Amino acid sequence: MTERSEEYFRRIVDVDALEEYLEDELDPVEEYDVRRHQEGHSNETLFVTWGDLELVVRRPPPGETAETAHDVLREFRVIDALQDTEVRVPRTVLASDDHDVMGSDFYVMEREEGDVLREAEPERFRNPDARRAIGEELVDGLTEIHQVDYEAVGLEEGDFGYPPGFTERQVRRWSEQLEWAFEVTEAEREVPVLHEVREWLESNTPEDPPSTLVHGDYKLDNVMFGPGDEPEIVAIFDWEMSTLGDPFTDLGWMLSYWWDAKDPDPPEGSRTLNATFMAGEDYLTRRELVDRYEAETGFEFENERFYRALAVYKLAGLGEMFFRRHLEGNADDPMYPKMEQGVPSMADRAKRIIEGEEPL
CATH class of the missing domain: 3.90.1200.10 (Aminoglycoside phosphotransferase (APH), C-terminal lobe)
Structure with a gap:
């Protein structure tokens, strides 16, 4: 990770504050790791290992954003509403508007396994x-x-x-x-x-x-x-x-x-x-x-x-x-x-x- 990337990572996640939040909501674990997913170009996506769970945290980018863009709690609401429909969405876990944790709204969902097709098919x-x-x-x-x-x-x-x-x-x-x-x-x-x-x-x-x-x-x-x-x-x-x-x-x-x-x-x-x-x-x-x-x-x-x-x-x-x-x-x-x-x-x-x- 470059010096600029490390600085940006610290801007989008306070690793200790996120750990404290997850401990309160999901119970403590021995294994904890946070990694930034860099394939997307809009909201920020973090991969979190929490014990046996593989999670995804979504938050807006830092700085001023255009009105109505990057509304992660809206994103959580619709994914959560679709849990029992035929629409194929990840399993939701948590959502929060407490900016003391991430500096922004954010939500947590389970991580899915598979391939996203970007440059070629597998x-x-x-x-x-x-x-x-x-x-x-x-x-x-x-x-x-x-x-x-x-x-x-x-x-x-x-x-x-x-x-x-x-x-x-x-x-x-x-x-x-x-x-x-x-x-x-x-x-x-x-x-x-x-x-x-x-x-x-x-x-x-x-x-x-x-x-x-x-x-x-x-x-x-x-x-x-x-x-x-x-x-x-x-x-x-x-x-x-x-x-x-x-x-x-x-x-x-x-x-x-x-x-x-x-x-x-x-x-x-x-x-x-x-x-x-x-x-x-x-x-x-x-x-x-x-x-x-x-x-x-x-x-x-x-x-x-x-x-x-x-x-x-x-x-x-x-x-x-x-x-x-x-x-x-x-x-x-x-x-x-x-x-x-x-x-x-x-x-x-x-x-x-x-x-x-x-x-x-």
Whole structure:
């Protein structure tokens, strides 16, 4: 661990205070260890060995964050509500808003075992049947979310979310997130194409979409496949943006990360966020993913350019927030400085989708 990484680790966890908290809640143990998981790019994830238990602690990043981002207690609430449904979520353990422990809200869940597919599929999945099943499982996991009776599990409309006007608010909220980031990043460089994309999204927002539980960040590297030879999702992660609203925003987001063979290479600067192995032989295409989703849900995915462009616009918003945190010294992630070029390239991609130059 570098000196900078050690300093950042101390900022996100007081190891002694966390030990005291876990002793009070779970009883003392002889073996205790805390490690930072560095694969994610949003909330901080810590792996904790607590005796015979393997746990995960989730907390926001340090420093100022955009309003509504990094809400780990909201994430805990929805995972906890889904414990007895078909949606595949980790087992919840604890949650706390006592900032004397971690300096922030945080929660604890059990750690799952398996593989998260980021840069390539594992050796056991390198065959036509498994590659096809990866896409099928990904769609099936999303349809399970969208078919939840959310009020029956305690995620009531008007409390956990407000479906009327949701899609319009998505455009507005992510525009506000961008404006928050621009307060700092525009001194380095501007991204005028994002303003063009925003205007198009505001003028083309679909009316009266269906209302479901929405994950908010559903994509291939936010699910874990179990250790078996046949692909099976065992856990879905990163629920901090979950709410009630338009399911097609989830579908568009998932598709924005799923590369097709016909697509151009990811633009320089945003490659860290865009694995392309699923563009290879035997994988489902985006069109096939949509066909399976429509067949399982009964929904018709209209206005696909809007939802895919919105997804890339939101991705640009995340990237710009990451870039602000980098400029302010509130991150230790080598991907964040790449967003100086990455966000403009995402803006260009959103515009290509709008103009029909990057089809479904």
